[in-house]
Structure formats: C-alpha cells, structure tokens
Amino acid sequence: MDIIKIKDLKKYYINGDITVKAVDGIDLSIKENEFIAIVGKSGSGKTTFLNLLSGIEKPDTGSVIISGKNISSMSMDEKAIFRRREIGIVFQSYNLVSTLSVKDNIILPFYLDKRKPDMNFVSEIMRFLSIEEKADFMPHSLSGGEKQRVAIARAMAIKPSIILADEPTGNLDSSMSKDVMNMIKIMSEKYSQTIIMVTHDESIAQFADRIIKIKDGKIVREETFKSKI
Numbered sequence: 001m002d003i004i005k006i007k008d009l010k011k012y013y014i015n016g017d018i019t020v021k022a023v024d025g026i027d028l029s030i031k032e033n034e035f036i037a038i039v040g041k042s043g044s045g046k047t048t049f050l051n052l053l054s055g056i057e058k059p060d061t062g063s064v065i066i067s068g069k070n071i072s073s074m075s076m077d078e079k080a081i082f083r084r085r086e087i088g089i090v091f092q093s094y095n096l097v098s099t100l101s102v103k104d105n106i107i108l109p110f111y112l113d114k115r116k117p118d119m120n121f122v123s124e125i126m127r128f129l130s131i132e133e134k135a136d137f138m139p140h141s142l143s144g145g146e147k148q149r150v151a152i153a154r155a156m157a158i159k160p161s162i163i164l165a166d167e168p169t170g171n172l173d174s175s176m177s178k179d180v181m182n183m184i185k186i187m188s189e190k191y192s193q194t195i196i197m198v199t200h201d202e203s204i205a206q207f208a209d210r211i212i213k214i215k216d217g218k219i220v221r222e223e224t225f226k227s228k229i
C-alpha cells in the first residue's frame with residue numbers, strides 16, 4: 001500500500017534574475033515499510049525534496065499526500081502536530097537543543113506532544129547507538145558523530161511511521177555507519193516504518209530497497225532491489 005504519494009512537486013527559488021529549480025516536477029509513490037535512498041550531486045535538490053515531504057517547505061505546485069492526508073493543505077499547527085506524531089526527521093545539521101542534555105533532547109518530541117516517553121525503548125535505542133553513557137552530556141561536549149547518533153535516536157524514539165533522514169551517517173566512520181544502518185533497518189522492519197534517506201555514500205544507499213537519483217530537481221534514475229507490496 002502507498003503511504004506517500006507525490007504528484008508533480010515543484011519548488012523554485014528566485015534570486016534576482018536567477019531561478020533555481022530546486023525540485024522540478026517530481027512524481028513518486030512510496031510503499032508502506034519501503035526504504036528509499038535519495039542520491040544525487042550537491043545542489044541537486046535532495047534536502048529541498050525532504051523539506052517538502054515533511055511540510056517544512058511549501059511547494060509552488062503539486063502535492064504530497066501522506067496516509068491519505070494532503071500536507072500542503074494543512075494549517076501550520078496541524079502540520080506541526082502531524083510531524084511530531086508521524087514523522088521522525090534526522091536533519092543534516094542535527095538541530096539539537098543546546099540547553100538540553102542528550103537524554104532530554106531525545107525525549108523532547110514526547111514532551112512537545114504532552115506524552116509520557118517510553119523510557120525502556122529510549123534506553124534500547126541509546127544502547128543500540130552506543131550513546132547511553134552520554135545520556136547526561138550537553139550537545140556541545142559531543143563529537144559530530146555522537147551528535148548525529150543523538151539526532152537519529154530522537155527521530156526514532158517516537159516510533160514514527162515515516163523517517164526522513166538527511167545524510168544520517170555523514171559524520172560517522174564506515175564501520176559505525178554500517179552498524180547504524182543495520183539498526184535503522186531492524187527497527188524499521190519491527191515497527192513497519194517507511195524510510196526516505198538522503199545520502200552521498202553509495203555503500204550506504206545499498207541498504208535501501210530502492211535508490212532514486214535526483215539531478216537538477218528531477219528524478220533521472222530508479223533502481224529497485226526489493227519490491228514492497
């Protein structure tokens with residue numbers, strides 16, 4: 001079953017006389033529990049595409065339907081609630097809250113939604129990501145790779161139906177990258193999650209069921225390794 005339906009999605013940026021066609025007519029259907037890797041050169045539109053999927057950016061034209069709901073027609077508040085409950089986002093720049101400890105960053109989405117965190121699950125994820133000893137540390141005292149793993153833990157803690165991840169292993173060495181990808185894969189199977197991940201790394205893209213290449217805001221190639229029903 002399709003969980004995400006994207007139709008003729010466009011986002012152009014106008015800077016003076018120059019128009020950048022960041023996303024230029026993307027059509028794509030994504031199945032429940034599918035793991036998609038988005039690849040493409042720097043500036044090809046990958047981050048903009050993820051931001052349109054999460055509703056952080058508004059498209060010029062086209063639509064993103066997630067679980068039957070058109071996110072473009074939601075109000076700001078509806079979008080924020082929808083994101084908090086249904087979508088886990090791993091940002092390229094981590095977006096950790098500098099005044100909160102590692103543990104509090106990870107459970108923040110629960111508090112924003114006035115829900116009690118599942119601390120057993122949070123501990124399990126922290127253990128999987130080898131950050132449990134950093135639970136009380138502040139973000140400024142973490143390495144780039146540790147911050148990245150905290151961002152992944154925060155996105156996964158709420159067991160979202162969709163995970164959008166922008167270069168989630170960009171700051172990890174190859175062995176840690178593979179461990180993290182294996183963990184994301186195991187968790188996503190266990191909790192029937194759909195993953196859309198941007199990566200530059202060919203070996204990381206191989207973890208996906210389908211690889212989609214973007215160039216100049218358009219899909220130029222698709223490779224399916226494993227079809228989901």
Ligand SMILES: Nc1ncnc2c1ncn2[C@@H]1O[C@H](COP(=O)(O)OP(=O)(O)OP(=O)(O)O)[C@@H](O)[C@H]1O
Nearest residue numbers: 013015020022040041042043044045046047048049
């Ligand atoms: N807010 C903005 N204003 C103007 N131009 C923008 C804006 N955001 C992105 N762009 C432009 O849109 C194009 C696509 O950017 P985007 O960040 O989506 O690329 P990307 O494929 O994610 O790149 P990278 O791999 O370097 O992260 C680029 O040319 C970028 O300069």
